Amino acid sequence: VVTVALDGHGADRGAEVIIAGARAAAGDGIAIRVFGSPDDLAGLDGTDGVELIPAQGAIGNDEEPVGAVRSREDASVVMAARDVAEGRADALASAGSTGATMTAALFAFRRQHGVRRPALALQLVVPGRDGPPTLLLDVGANTDARAGDLVQFAYLGAAFSQAVLDVERPRVALLSVGEEQKKGSQQVVDAHEALADGQLDFVGNVEGRDLLSGAADVIVTDGFTGNVALKTIEGTATAVAGAVRSAAR
């Protein structure tokens, strides 16, 4: 049985989302250890496969993550991360502050030897398109990334695509402003050279329009560009859907 440590705080739409998620996962045979307020999460009392462990509140989006994680040992996400580090759970899930979650995980799990920076990875699913999601990373952990970081993100993303998304030999690409090897910022050009000489199935550069086209299984960029791209996808999808709705009326 896989056991997930779940942060019981921080969902934009409140505790009922956490409760529904925990129930759905438990129904799929996943053991859930949820950390949060017994009052807020009372709806989970007696649910098979769900254990509730009281925690002292959430770390909010407005708090500085490193300071908050260090000083608040009993915050829900910190307790959940410790649960994994100490072997009582296999994975951590949180709907709360991304910065706090990443920091809690980083402090509790540590990085794999040789990995300089963690990255945030996003699974891009296009409605109506078959096949596994495209993994985009980094979408915001590192606003200033070196070429060597981009290369590491490529290997980390390929490992995730293989192990979690069942892609046998992931096609890995760099996000840039043109397909030619020399196109892009200096970091991207340098990372391209390193990846072309590396062990991955590196398919070269892709452009913004390829994020949803299935041109690659893993698309690598720095956290600044990746975060802008992620939010541009959200904003464009909202604007286009709104225009279609208006036109339909």
Next chain:
Amino acid sequence: VVTVALDGHGADRGAEVIIAGARAAAGDGIAIRVFGSPDDLAGLDGTDGVELIPAQGAIGNDEEPVGAVRSREDASVVMAARDVAEGRADALASAGSTGATMTAALFAFRRQHGVRRPALALQLVVPGRDGPPTLLLDVGANTDARAGDLVQFAYLGAAFSQAVLDVERPRVALLSVGEEQKKGSQQVVDAHEALADGQLDFVGNVEGRDLLSGAADVIVTDGFTGNVALKTIEGTATAVAGAVRSAAR
């Protein structure tokens, strides 16, 4: 009468697009001087307000712009740019290679005193939304921009928004990964500080989802991020429209 020097080569869909555009502009009372192949552009013969000046071919997307512009004085975009520089036309338009057009314009027009780098500006129009387009710059001229370049792009963009798009006092924003002043890459944080102390109506940082929301009249970024954002908008709009079409069937 405004006179436009028009590159008669380089349109993805061929000379008929150039011909249709020249005719439409002439019909609006704009004088057109078109540079290209008399054979390809024969459809313009005798059109009122359109003058055809023979040129020796186009500079293609696959040519290195600086070398090509320097060595090919009779290429259509080079002749058209010279036409403006020598006072026979007021503006240059080209549907061809962006790099060649920018280079030809830069060499012929020169930069305004004190301006370090030119930028490419894109007018973002959301179907169904009223008001002037949002200007996004740079969308690809400079893949590595300094904080000082971003500040200059803000002033250049505001001037364009005012003079061309009739926005009386353009709201200027920086594209970043969060609204807080300290969010973003080092260049963005530094540019934010300079713009907050400057003369523009600076509204702070916006995120990718604001590109199509009308949150600002001018949105400033480096050419790498701007180009990725532009192509992400294109790719997302295509994917969403495709999903809507599939669902409708």
